[in-house]
Amino acid sequence: MTAPVLLWLRRELRLTDNPALRAALATGRPVIPVFVLDDETPGAWAPGGASRWWLHHSLAALGADLVRLGAPLVLRRGRLDFEIARLVAETGAVEVHAGTPTEPWARAAYRTVIDAIAPVKLRCTMTALLHHPDEIRTQAGTPYGVFTPFGRAVRAHGPIALPEPAPADIPGGAAVASDDLESWGLLPAAPDWAGGLRTAWSPGEAGAQARLREFVAEGLDQYRARRDLPGTDGTSRLSPFFAWGEISPRQVWHSSAACEKFRDEVLWREFAAHLLWHNPTLPDAPLRAEFAAMPWRDDQAGLRAWQRGQTGIPIVDAGMRQLWHTGWMHNRVRMIVASFLVKHLMLPWQLGEAWFWDTLVDADLAQNAASWQWVAGSGADAAPYFRVFNPVLQGRKFDPDGAYVRRYVPELALLPDSVVHAPWEAPALVREAAGIRLGATYPAPVVELAAGRDRALQAFAALRKVA
DNA sequence: AGCCTCTTGCA
DNA sequence: GCAAGAGGC
Numbered sequence: 001m002t003a004p005v006l007l008w009l010r011r012e013l014r015l016t017d018n019p020a021l022r023a024a025l026a027t028g029r030p031v032i033p034v035f036v037l038d039d040e041t042p043g044a045w046a047p048g049g050a051s052r053w054w055l056h057h058s059l060a061a062l063g064a065d066l067v068r069l070g071a072p073l074v075l076r077r078g079r080l081d082f083e084i085a086r087l088v089a090e091t092g093a094v095e096v097h098a099g100t101p102t103e104p105w106a107r108a109a110y111r112t113v114i115d116a117i118a119p120v121k122l123r124c125t126m127t128a129l130l131h132h133p134d135e136i137r138t139q140a141g142t143p144y145g146v147f148t149p150f151g152r153a154v155r156a157h158g159p160i161a162l163p164e165p166a167p168a169d170i171p172g173g174a175a176v177a178s179d180d181l182e183s184w185g186l187l188p189a190a191p192d193w194a195g196g197l198r199t200a201w202s203p204g205e206a207g208a209q210a211r212l213r214e215f216v217a218e219g220l221d222q223y224r225a226r227r228d229l230p231g232t233d234g235t236s237r238l239s240p241f242f243a244w245g246e247i248s249p250r251q252v253w254h255s256s257a258a259c260e261k262f263r264d265e266v267l268w269r270e271f272a273a274h275l276l277w278h279n280p281t282l283p284d285a286p287l288r289a290e291f292a293a294m295p296w297r298d299d300q301a302g303l304r305a306w307q308r309g310q311t312g313i314p315i316v317d318a319g320m321r322q323l324w325h326t327g328w329m330h331n332r333v334r335m336i337v338a339s340f341l342v343k344h345l346m347l348p349w350q351l352g353e354a355w356f357w358d359t360l361v362d363a364d365l366a367q368n369a370a371s372w373q374w375v376a377g378s379g380a381d382a383a384p385y386f387r388v389f390n391p392v393l394q395g396r397k398f399d400p401d402g403a404y405v406r407r408y409v410p411e412l413a414l415l416p417d418s419v420v421h422a423p424w425e426a427p428a429l430v431r432e433a434a435g436i437r438l439g440a441t442y443p444a445p446v447v448e449l450a451a452g453r454d455r456a457l458q459a460f461a462a463l464r465k466v467a
Numbered sequence: 468a469g470c471c472t473c474t475t476g477c478a
Numbered sequence: 479g480c481a482a483g484a485g486g487c
Contacts, residue, residue, distance in 0.1 A: 051475065147468095268468095269478090374468085386487045387469045394469090453470085457487080 004173035005103045006028035008084060008098040009073075010106070012127035012245035013058045013289035014205045015065060017163035018240055019125040021170075024097040030173035032091055033066055034074040035059060036083045037184055041109045045283065045365055048358035050327040051243070053194050053205045056186035058244050061204025063181070071172035075134035075179040080109050087118035094120060099127035099245070102273055103365045104280035130160055130270055131251050133277035139444050143278040144271070146381045151267045159384035163251040196325035201240065201361060208241035216255050230319075231403035236262065239362035240328065242269065245276060272370035275380055283353065283369035286378035294378075295459055296348040305446045306341050307355055308336055309409070312443035314421050316340045318408035325408075327361035338375040339389035344452030346459065349376040377460065385460035388453050411435075411442050 007024040013035075015021065024031045024220040029353050039046040047055060063073040078085045084096060096117060099105050101124070126132050136153055137143060144150035153413045188194050202210070215236045219226075221427035226234025241247045249266055256262045274350035276282045286292055329337070339354045349372040356372075357363050373379025377387075399405060402420035412420055414434035419426035423436055424445060432440070438444045 260468065332468090339469095383468070384487085389468095461487085 001027050002096045004032050005095040006087055006093045007031050007357060008096055009033055009035050010099060012099040013062050014144050014246050015166035017248040017251050018127055019096050019403040020127050022100045023123060023125045025167060027095060030171045031071050032074060032173040032176060034076065036080055037077045038080045041080055042105050045105060048363055050359050050361045051363045052186040053197055054240055054361045057203035057246060058246060059181055061206065069170045074176045075181060077179055077184060081116040084113050088117045088120050091173060096120060096122045098122060098124050100124040102128050125430055126240055128245060129273050130253065133274040136274060143274060145157055147271050150271050154267055154270065156463045160250055162247055163254060185277060186409050187240040197327045197361065200326040205246045208247040211238060211241065212247060212252065212255055220256060220259045220262060222231055223259050228332045228398050230333050235331060243362045243364045269367060272366040273369050274365035283365055286392035287373055287380055288378045290463055291378035293466060296462055297346045299345060299347060302446055303347055303351055306345065310443050312445035313391045314405045314409055314412055315391050315399065318405045321408040323359050335375060336389050336391050338372060340391055341436065342376045343456040344389045344447050346456055357465050385464060386457060388451065388456060392422045
């Protein structure tokens with residue numbers, strides 16, 4: 001019998017346009033697909049709670065698809081290098097095919113896998129990005145640090161390869177023992193907090209394809225006009241499918257030719273991944289060194305109010321509650337809540353990054369780190385330090401009828417549009433008529449907005465002076 | 468991918 | 479009295 005190859009799937013949980021799968025099939029050998037759950041090697045960046053919920057359903061869907069195609073998915077739990085080496089030994093595999101890792105911890109781990117399986121080779125193919133980060137560089141040969149020229153360079157780099165269809169069948173190898181997915185305990189049990197996630201999402205490749213089709217058919221032409229309005233269904237909501245590689249950026253790119261504004265968002269994703277590639281400490285340390293001296297505050301109560309959506313600022317609380325209940329937050333609101341944490345509360349962006357990592361179904365190391373640093377002002381192409389989002393003005397501008405706030409902060413539902421984003425501005429009689437008592441039925445603001453803004457501007461200005 | 472203040476133009 | 483645009487932070 002022909003010796004098999006392993007197809008090690010990690011964050012490319014799809015059959016459509018999966019170059020690693022294609023490379024494995026091209027060997028002409030039986031293919032044994034494997035997924036290894038390793039909660040040790042990633043350290044702080046092991047998947048968070050919401051990501052684990054998603055992963056469970058994604059693996060269940062992929063497993064069913066792979067059975068149908070003839071190559072059942074093998075699940076193992078343990079250190080990546082041990083488990084891949086063990087599987088090579090068990091199966092007599094002559095090669096291991098995988099997606100090119102993009103996270104710094106994974107890039108290091110794959111080097112230990114290479115040592116552990118030698119002389120069997122690990123063959124990596126880029127599955128997560130349009131281009132390998134080394135392909136996109138400035139004339140001077142340096143990585144791009146500003147989005148606009150980066151995007152221009154990607155667009156000028158040549159046509160994006162067309163997506164490959166899923167194979168009709170996969171020649172499987174001899175049977176290999178697999179863990180039972182249920183035994184991994186990826187789903188929350190006591191308490192089961194995933195009710196809102198189940199309502200909001202259909203994880204897995206079929207769900208990804210359905211969502212893409214629906215967005216292209218019904219949302220793409222309105223994207224530019226509605227993308228910033230959190231009360232509407234104006235964004236693609238593809239991010240969680242991207243996070244586990246249930247859809248490929250090439251497929252999304254080629255499906256969205258009718259809207260360059262949306263393609264820009266695909267390129268922002270690409271930009272963040274390239275930034276992390278070239279700056280491995282991006283998730284932990286400010287890219288601009290002078291930000292290490294930022295006098296962040298220590299405020300457990302403020303952090304907790306932010307996490308729970310109890311800051312007393314309606315649009316912030318709506319966003320944080322949307323995140324808690326659905327595992328996702330509208331992008332416009334992500335910028336608002338992040339700015340509020342980092343600037344008005346002056347809490348370190350790493351605390352927000354960690355909370356998002358645990359609660360987002362689309363948690364992605366590069367996107368999360370690059371975006372938090374962008375808001376904090378410490379990242380590449382960052383928002384200037386003096387750019388402080390005013391959550392009341394943002395709310396009035398992007399949620400003018402308060403639909404979003406009312407949906408996620410129902411205790412404010414009866415307030416008139418004019419004050420729904422600033423209940424403290426409402427005359428006492430208006431608040432009373434709406435059933436609101438500040439500090440009782442809804443929190444008083446944890447920080448006075450003008451004072452918080454001034455405090456942040458002063459701290460950031462001092463930082464700039466030092467630099 | 469901001470906010471604020473000031474100015475201008477018009478009612 | 480205000481909306482809209484310019485320019486500084």
